[in-house]
Amino acid sequence: MSQHDWHLTTEQLSAYLDRQLSExxxxxxxxxxxxxxxxxxxxxxxxxxxxxxxxxPQPRLPRSFVLPVDTVVTPLPQEEHIEGxxxxxxxxxxxxxxxAQPAGRMAQGVEGETEGQPVPPLLLAEARARREQTRxxxxxxxxxxxxxxxxxxxxxxxxxxxxxxxNAATSMSTSAGGASVASAPAPNAQSRAATRNSAAQVAxxxxxxxxxxKPAATQPEQEATNDVAGxxxxxxxxxxxxxxxxxxxxxxxxxxxxxxxxxAPPAPPVxxxxxxxxxAGRAGLGILLLIAGSMGLRLFRRRPxxxx
Amino acid sequence: MSKLAxxxxxxxxxxxxxxxxxxFNQLVLxxxxxxxxxxxxxxxxxxxxxxVTQEAFFSAFRAIQSYRGGSSFRAWxxxxxxxxxxxxxxxxxxxxxxxxxxxTAEEEPHAPSVLSALTMSGPEGNPEEMLLAQELQDVIxxxxxxxxxDQRTAIILCDVEGLSYEEVAQATETSLGTVRSRISRGRxxxxxxxxxxxxxxxxxxxxxxxxxx
Numbered sequence: 001m002s003q004h005d006w007h008l009t010t011e012q013l014s015a016y017l018d019r020q021l022s023e024x025x026x027x028x029x030x031x032x033x034x035x036x037x038x039x040x041x042x043x044x045x046x047x048x049x050x051x052x053x054x055x056x057p058q059p060r061l062p063r064s065f066v067l068p069v070d071t072v073v074t075p076l077p078q079e080e081h082i083e084g085x086x087x088x089x090x091x092x093x094x095x096x097x098x099x100a101q102p103a104g105r106m107a108q109g110v111e112g113e114t115e116g117q118p119v120p121p122l123l124l125a126e127a128r129a130r131r132e133q134t135r136x137x138x139x140x141x142x143x144x145x146x147x148x149x150x151x152x153x154x155x156x157x158x159x160x161x162x163x164x165x166x167n168a169a170t171s172m173s174t175s176a177g178g179a180s181v182a183s184a185p186a187p188n189a190q191s192r193a194a195t196r197n198s199a200a201q202v203a204x205x206x207x208x209x210x211x212x213x214k215p216a217a218t219q220p221e222q223e224a225t226n227d228v229a230g231x232x233x234x235x236x237x238x239x240x241x242x243x244x245x246x247x248x249x250x251x252x253x254x255x256x257x258x259x260x261x262x263x264a265p266p267a268p269p270v271x272x273x274x275x276x277x278x279x280a281g282r283a284g285l286g287i288l289l290l291i292a293g294s295m296g297l298r299l300f301r302r303r304p305x306x307x308x
Numbered sequence: 309m310s311k312l313a314x315x316x317x318x319x320x321x322x323x324x325x326x327x328x329x330x331x332f333n334q335l336v337l338x339x340x341x342x343x344x345x346x347x348x349x350x351x352x353x354x355x356x357x358x359x360v361t362q363e364a365f366f367s368a369f370r371a372i373q374s375y376r377g378g379s380s381f382r383a384w385x386x387x388x389x390x391x392x393x394x395x396x397x398x399x400x401x402x403x404x405x406x407x408x409x410x411x412t413a414e415e416e417p418h419a420p421s422v423l424s425a426l427t428m429s430g431p432e433g434n435p436e437e438m439l440l441a442q443e444l445q446d447v448i449x450x451x452x453x454x455x456x457x458d459q460r461t462a463i464i465l466c467d468v469e470g471l472s473y474e475e476v477a478q479a480t481e482t483s484l485g486t487v488r489s490r491i492s493r494g495r496x497x498x499x500x501x502x503x504x505x506x507x508x509x510x511x512x513x514x515x516x517x518x519x520x521x
């Protein structure tokens with residue numbers, strides 16, 4: 001009788017039945033089966049089910065399916081998923097789809113598919129997609145996959161620029177008076193400029209770009225800076241006490257920088273509420289695009305097998 | 309029709325790839341039974357299966373150049389056929405009024421002359437000689453259609469049509485592991501579903517009430 005506290009899974013038994021196991025496993029399972037009544041029973045039921053399926057007869061052919069002798073088709077190169085489009089002479093495949101083929105040969109085994117997922121509205125990709133939609137769902141999926149890949153790459157690119165060139169789109173360097181542009185994150189640059197311009201010590205590099213400062217202390221200063229376009233000297237005049245002064249240079253710098261920015265090269269575009277002049281904005285948009293691209297790539301996987 | 313020798317088949321494929329319809333038709337004759345059988349078992353309707361089968365052969369001829377020697381031609385053909393059938397099934401699923409149900413016995417044009425009683429050879433009998441009653445066939449077909457599409461395809465290709473795991477993997481474009489998992493799950497589901505119809509099963513096939521998975 002079965003004294004075993006473990007049993008073979010249905011999958012294991014199924015594989016055993018079909019001899020899909022290694023020699024070792026086959027022997028191992030046999031030994032267990034000899035001693036385990038329950039597993040023997042399960043195996044028997046599986047075997048019976050398979051036998052029933054084997055015994056299903058082939059339906060009789062209603063007719064012959066040979067093609068008409070005058071059938072002429074334009075042969076198509078690699079088609080991964082073939083739609084039934086009879087006797088329409090197909091246009092030759094565009095290189096777009098051929099390039100997408102290798103991308104389509106991705107890790108398999110992913111199930112589930114949905115169609116018609118929304119894609120970030122990149123104009124170029126949209127126009128191409130509309131053109132391609134008319135050629136059928138299969139090519140549409142291929143194009144969606146390609147677009148998703150592009151979107152993901154764009155997202156990565158934006159992320160990289162955000163991390164490496166935080167000041168690239170801004171003219172912080174000029175306003176900060178020569179603070180290094182390439183590697184210094186924006187807050188540090190601003191604080192360095194602050195220390196240069198005022199005697200106050202700004203030690204921490206916390207987000208000087210966003211004036212997230214104690215509201216009570218800086219309220220009067222903020223109002224002052226809003227009115228005045230802000231040189232540090234004007235500042236110092238408005239701030240009698242040294243304590244509130246320390247936050248204010250941090251407050252003033254972004255405004256000052258942005259004031260200078262107005263005269264500098266035109267501001268970068270703002271896409272989807274992400275300000276591309278800010279590294280945070282680029283990073284945010286980059287992450288968004290990356291996620292959208294990855295989702296698109298997964299959604300439009302080649303093998304459309306639905307589980308109900 | 310006797311099975312084509314390997315090189316004969318290779319020749320026919322090569323000629324088909326050069327546009328020779330007659331050569332391709334030789335292949336059609338060879339494989340149409342298994343194609344039709346597969347598509348029918350997937351969809352459950354004779355007329356629809358015939359349409360899809362015809363479509364599949366047209367598609368196969370159009371795409372014949374993409375067939376690379378070295379893999380199973382049968383699996384390649386059945387990939388096309390099962391894909392089309394699955395597409396059709398999914399399209400129909402969205403229009404419930406047209407859902408495909410197994411036809412009643414009278415409408416089947418093919419009904420092999422089976423006995424209403426079951427015939428079974430002896431206990432060690434050859435399973436291939438077993439004939440199933442029409443009612444049992446209908447029930448199995450019905451339950452097949454209740455399986456999720458991927459499990460259904462795997463079961464039909466492997467257990468009904470006799471493809472190897474390797475061929476099933478090619479036809480479904482998945483890995484062996486996935487094939488194994490789908491087949492085992494499909495079998496388990498089918499087994500459970502058939503327990504509800506025990507009276508139709510051969511006497512010594514009555515499934516026990518144990519429900520271990």
